[in-house]
Amino acid sequence: MIEPVAAQSLGSWLKEADRCVRIWEDRWGDFEIHPSLRVDHQALGQAYEEYLNRLTDNYPFFHPRYAGQMLKPPHPVAILGYVTAMRINPNNHALDGGPATADMEKEVIVKISRMLEFSDSALGHLTTSGTIANLEALFVSREEHPEKAIAVSREAHYTHARMGHVLGVPMEKVETDSEGRMDLNALEDLLQDSKVGTVVLTAGTTSLGAVDPMDEAIPLCRRYGARVHVDAAYGGFFRLLIHSEIIDAEVSKNLDAIKEADSVALDPHKHGLQPYGCGCIVYQDREVGRHYFHESPYTYFSSNDLHLGEISLECSRAGAAAGALWLTLECLPLLADTGLGPVLASCLEAAQRWHVALEDTPLKSWKKPDLDIVGYFPDTGSSTASGIDQASQALFERSMASTENPIFLSTLRVQSSDLQERMPSVEIDQKEVRILRSVLMRPEQADYAEALVASLVGFLEVDV
Ligand SMILES: *Cc1c(COP(=O)(O)O)cnc(C)c1O
Secondary structure (H helix, E strand, C coil): CCCCCCCCCHHHHHHHHHHHHHHHHHCCCCCCCCHHHCCCHHHHHHHHHHHHHHHCCCCCCCCCCECCCCCCCCCHHHHHHHHHHHHHCCECCCHHHCHHHHHHHHHHHHHHHHHCCCCCCCEEEEECCHHHHHHHHHHHHHHHCCCCEEEEECCCCCHHHHHHHHHCCCEEEECECCCCCECHHHHHHHHHCCCEEEEEEEECCCCCCCECCHHHHHHHHHHCCCEEEEEECCCHHHHHHCCCCCCCHHHHHHHHHHHHCCEEEECHHHHCCCCCCCEEEEECCHHHHHHHCCCCCCCCCCCCCCCHHHHCCCCCCEHHHHHHHHHHHHHCCECCCCEHHHHHHHHHHHHHHHHHHHCCCCEEECCCCCCCEEEEEECCCCCEHHHHHHHHHHHHHHHHHCCCCCCECEEEEEEHHHHHHHCCCCECCCCEEEEEEEECCCHHHHHHHHHHHHHHHHHHHCCC
16 A cells, blocks of 8 residues: 655655555545534634744753753654554554554564563553553552552652552652662661562662662562562663673663563653653563453453453553554664664763763762763862752753753752762751753764763853
């Protein structure tokens, strides 16, 4: 049905998508849109103009200058995949809602399971977000260990505590070291009193991309009979690089150990090049599917095969999200040396170069980055925590406000005692202190790291 297209731009592929979906639509015979759905083109033109203008009120998420939060536009292939399926709008809840994209979802789950070195019999599905993926894992944990608590580290994503509240499960906090990784002595103390049924480990914390010491933590949890869920929403895809030189050996070992977990949550809408609306949960043991069992009077009719809604807590989900991920992984497969691997390797390189470029500047790196997020603080003469806090905020504001040379950053609150480990002379006059944080998830940023750091240092010198 689809002829190959010579043109390269996304615009012409989108036109092609429209043409092909129309051909498919025409197969079903004459059809006219109801008059009530027609819009006045002039009114649309005006509204659209306003829409476009309003959308300019955004930060340039695509650009190397944007080194703020975890976001960037999806890959053009993902946009093409999404928009094409969205024209049809399948719902991946049930096979009745869209058999093609449901099959694609099952195929991408197999690919992701293999990346995790889970068996092909692993059970998984896409979700709307990492939060929902984690909620599902915590729900299964509660069903498996009904009377027990769930332990998360101090640096785990804040939604774990909220979801524990939603599920009515007591949550225990585990201390971290000053680099943001779970403290295993603290974990063992907690496991010893046997109230904990599940431990959540994080592969890439949201604050600074720290990877928990999974290699030791997982056997420790096993000794005490605890389940292990890995929140790899941010860092899961970096598992592709565990045999590569670019990644720190210790971090590789810990990402490698993810294969021993009971469940893993990932966010294709972070490092999988997808638009928002694409999280993922995978379970090692298919049998946990029984916890999802429910009856639905209006779905699951067209096939006796597994309907994705039978193994997920959500009902409607965009088939387009599965289609977009499927198409993306056809073009950028989950491999180390080609496909997604080199994209992620460049992001790691960007963070490592940023970390090195900070040496011999008044900006001090918080730690050697595990992944592609760097933390740093201005050491420009202030001897108090509050002074460092204000200097961070001032640099943040100046750099964001620059009209000629803006660099978009984020700030992060850390404990002043952790700052003191790096700056023994600092006087702790407040409990927490803001530092700067840069998420370098654009592969292009590798070649900009030194220039961007030099610009930031320039913003500092305005004060001197
Ligand atoms: C982003 C993130 C989440 C939350 O995922 P959403 O897709 O934003 O709901 C959870 N855990 C970690 C480690 C994350 O980075």
